[in-house]
Amino acid sequence: MILRDVTLQNFRNVAEARLVFEGRRHFFVGANGQGKTNLLEALGYLTALRSFRTAENRLLVREGQPEAAAAYTFEHERFGRTRVTLRIGSRGNRTVHWDDERVSRLGDIIGRFPTVVFSADDIQLVRGAPGLRRRWMDLLFSAVDSAYFQVLQQYHRGLTARNALLRERAGAAELSAFEREMAGPASRLGKAREAGLRELNVSLEKAYRHLGGEDAAALLELRKPGSAAQAPEEWIERWCEGRDRDRQAGATQAGPHRDDLHFGLEGRSLARYGSEGQQRSFVIALRLAQADYVRAGTGLLPPLLLDDVTAELDGGRRERFWALVAGEAQVFATGVMRPELGDDAWRFCRVAGGTFAWESRIASGECGIRTAQ
Amino acid sequence: MGSAFEDLQAVLKKLPGLGYRSAERLALHLLVERPERLNALVEALRRAAEDIRRCRLCGGMAEEELCPVCSDSHRDASVVCVVEQVVDLMALERSSAYRGLYHVLHGKLSPISGVGPEDLNLASLGERLRSGDVRELVLALPNDVEGEATCHYITENIAGEGVAVSRIGFGLPSGGGVFYADPVTLKSALDSRRSYS
Numbered sequence: 001m002i003l004r005d006v007t008l009q010n011f012r013n014v015a016e017a018r019l020v021f022e023g024r025r026h027f028f029v030g031a032n033g034q035g036k037t038n039l040l041e042a043l044g045y046l047t048a049l050r051s052f053r054t055a056e057n058r059l060l061v062r063e064g065q066p067e068a069a070a071a072y073t074f075e076h077e078r079f080g081r082t083r084v085t086l087r088i089g090s091r092g093n094r095t096v097h098w099d100d101e102r103v104s105r106l107g108d109i110i111g112r113f114p115t116v117v118f119s120a121d122d123i124q125l126v127r128g129a130p131g132l133r134r135r136w137m138d139l140l141f142s143a144v145d146s147a148y149f150q151v152l153q154q155y156h157r158g159l160t161a162r163n164a165l166l167r168e169r170a171g172a173a174e175l176s177a178f179e180r181e182m183a184g185p186a187s188r189l190g191k192a193r194e195a196g197l198r199e200l201n202v203s204l205e206k207a208y209r210h211l212g213g214e215d216a217a218a219l220l221e222l223r224k225p226g227s228a229a230q231a232p233e234e235w236i237e238r239w240c241e242g243r244d245r246d247r248q249a250g251a252t253q254a255g256p257h258r259d260d261l262h263f264g265l266e267g268r269s270l271a272r273y274g275s276e277g278q279q280r281s282f283v284i285a286l287r288l289a290q291a292d293y294v295r296a297g298t299g300l301l302p303p304l305l306l307d308d309v310t311a312e313l314d315g316g317r318r319e320r321f322w323a324l325v326a327g328e329a330q331v332f333a334t335g336v337m338r339p340e341l342g343d344d345a346w347r348f349c350r351v352a353g354g355t356f357a358w359e360s361r362i363a364s365g366e367c368g369i370r371t372a373q
Numbered sequence: 374m375g376s377a378f379e380d381l382q383a384v385l386k387k388l389p390g391l392g393y394r395s396a397e398r399l400a401l402h403l404l405v406e407r408p409e410r411l412n413a414l415v416e417a418l419r420r421a422a423e424d425i426r427r428c429r430l431c432g433g434m435a436e437e438e439l440c441p442v443c444s445d446s447h448r449d450a451s452v453v454c455v456v457e458q459v460v461d462l463m464a465l466e467r468s469s470a471y472r473g474l475y476h477v478l479h480g481k482l483s484p485i486s487g488v489g490p491e492d493l494n495l496a497s498l499g500e501r502l503r504s505g506d507v508r509e510l511v512l513a514l515p516n517d518v519e520g521e522a523t524c525h526y527i528t529e530n531i532a533g534e535g536v537a538v539s540r541i542g543f544g545l546p547s548g549g550g551v552f553y554a555d556p557v558t559l560k561s562a563l564d565s566r567r568s569y570s
């Protein structure tokens with residue numbers, strides 16, 4: 001998938017901008033708060049129909065304006081040249097038009113225009129709570145496989161019902177009825193997660209060796225703190241045994257909703273023993289593996305959105321990073337300073353106060369700045 | 374207690390499908406715009422309230438003690454189809470695909486909305502099964518989590534030995550129920566019912 005152009009209107013601090021993307025690699029330079037990340041936020045919005053920074057859509061509307069809009073033109077593997085227009089109202093309400101037709105079920109868009117965002121906050125995937133890692137995994141697997149999303153929803157509906165039963169001290173017969181309904185989805189989720197992680201691990205390990213510059217095995221493993229159950233009958237048994245404890249806790253203590261992802265490097269915990277550089281390299285490798293996974297699962301090559309990711313990397317890793325992303329995928333990167341990129345396929349764009357100005361390809365020092373309109 | 378108008382509006386608002394605005398429109402229509410319609414409505418409601426009741430056997434809609442289905446001696450009394458609502462029964466009747474009897478639960482297990490087994494028409498289903506006439510139970514409940522859990526509950530706690538339990542739901546719109554399916558879909562769903570345990 002290649003993004004040909006984007007037009008933004010009242011999106012965050014951007015009053016109006018039209019950006020045409022020639023070539024594959026684009027670098028946006030500017031001080032913080034000028035609008036670099038806002039642009040990436042707009043470019044990544046269609047991926048899961050949400051911002052990677054906030055769940056509050058109304059925050060995307062420029063202050064005092066009734067709505068924000070973004071129009072995208074894609075060169076798409078499946079749909080050819082196609083145009084999507086997104087509008088977000090000041091109360092967070094959204095409408096999407098796809099090739100001039102209103103999309104009635106917004107969920108239908110999800111997974112069709114994938115991007116992969118790399119952000120300095122990704123380090124939280126290593127250091128933060130299990131819920132963050134689980135959410136990352138669920139979003140990724142759902143975007144590639146809608147059946148995964150359905151099973152996940154089914155499981156959570158059952159779980160919500162069971163938790164309500166636990167709190168109102170319902171009898172065994174009712175608990176059992178809902179446990180049986182959760183068991184199939186729980187088992188399928190477990191299998192799907194194991195299979196997905198196996199596939200991710202192949203790319204992850206390779207990307208980490210390239211980027212980290214060390215011959216160390218990076219590995220994602222599923223950890224199930226509540227139970228090692230797999231088959232539906234095992235889950236039924238596990239929940240049946242746990243009813244008393246679950247009643248006391250007021251919630252189901254075991255199940256896929258408690259799964260965690262363990263990030264390992266050479267068999268040791270990355271969170272506990274990894275250096276800063278190792279942790280940052282690991283999450284970048286994880287994003288690269290995510291891009292591979294999306295491509296293999298959907299046949300779509302996701303553009304990479306790199307939000308100031310190299311600032312915290314040392315020189316060697318930084319150099320290897322730019323070499324790694326210089327592949328087939330379209331790349332949109334931001335930074336406070338113009339980096340040494342070592343190849344001239346990059347175009348640079350200056351960002352200030354919500355406006356964008358491409359630098360011409362004429363050698364620097366010339367007055368080659370064109371203002372984007 | 375508010376004014377008579379407010380009271381009426383509040384009662385109307387509790388009816389399914391009516392929100393505040395539509396309840397208000399309805400009340401104004403009957404009382405102010407077309408008051409001549411009011412008497413006919415009151416009379417129809419009064420007669421219906423006297424004549425229409427729950428069928429003693431299946432919980433469906435009846436004007437006698439038994440509904441037309443339960444009192445029809447040509448129906449196969451050894452098969453009972455369990456549905457969530459009366460509208461589901463009506464949809465199955467329209468499809469003419471089914472010749473057995475029904476049992477209407479008037480809901481499904483829903484812990485989130487506080488609906489438990491005692492809120493459903495389950496006790497009388499147990500009695501029917503214990504009477505010994507029923508050989509087969511066809512569960513035609515929605516194929517969402519709550520409908521499925523209700524099926525488990527019935528299979529494990531209501532249906533005893535000697536009753537074959539089967540489930541329709543295959544081919545029905547996911548998360549939906551009998552009411553939303555067209556007759557052709559209903560017929561194929563009934564034909565392909567699978568045994569359930």
Ligand SMILES: [Zn+2]
Nearest residue numbers: 428431440443
């Ligand atoms: Zn009846």
